[in-house]
Amino acid sequence: MTKHNKPTEAELEILDVLWRLERATVREVHDVINERKPMGYTTVLKLMQIMLEKGLVERDSSSKAHVYRAKQTQNETQKNLVSDLLDKAFRGSALRLVQHVLETKPTSADELAEIRRMIADAEEKNK
Amino acid sequence: MTKHNKPTEAELEILDVLWRLERATVREVHDVINERKPMGYTTVLKLMQIMLEKGLVERDSSSKAHVYRAKQTQNETQKNLVSDLLDKAFRGSALRLVQHVLETKPTSADELAEIRRMIADAEEKNK
């Protein structure tokens, strides 16, 4: 029984901040998020409490202002999200997904070179 | 300002069927979906009525059993979903997204070759 706890949109925004800061209080997370998207302090607090229950984050409650940390790495979460999208919207066609990414986002020469390297790796493994 | 109506999970499953069949009645959609995921007929009906209101599908009501059609192509929808994921979970890094795709899904030699070709195209455009 995999605990495939897919974060919601609001939760993902909070995780994003936590990944960048490593450890953060509700206040710190709220300060960052509030810039892009005005939102009450207790809204962020409540979300983070829910995320604690869901197991998305863990916290250190030894000080008055609890310190939170993401429980999964950004990498793991991204992997799950991609896997999910691949299933749900692309019927498993990696080809089409990559195609859309390249079309959607202008990609620098460096990035393209990097992607080419990853393909070479994948082809190696295929042998 | 595009009405960026992101389909929900259940709606996406229905769209998937509609894209494959081109045009379909509720009965036909239900038959397909019910195989993978048991679900009442009126559930699918209701969903499709909601999708009509949202503008995700259109229908021809001239016969007793209305005939539905997806309003957006699969391509357009996939593009929006990728764009969305890129924003929300990858902060715009196409590189990381592609990396995860290649890691997540075993990709055939043919597909890899195809992806290489797309990269060549992108590099051409970059010049």
Place this chain on the structure above:
DNA sequence: TGACATCTACGAAAGTCTTCGTATATGGTT
């Protein structure tokens, strides 16, 4: 034409997500 199978319309329950207000606890400062 009348019965039956099948269709649509619609209300509503149950679950989830997002948001915030209010109550209460706590630590530091005077």
Place this chain on the structure above:
DNA sequence: AACCATATACGAAGACTTTCGTAGATGTCA
């Protein structure tokens, strides 16, 4: 010690999603 700024806990409203039951319309066939 009392005050004040700041924390957490928690309930609950409102929106959205998913699900289905029931009522009523309609086409077909004996």
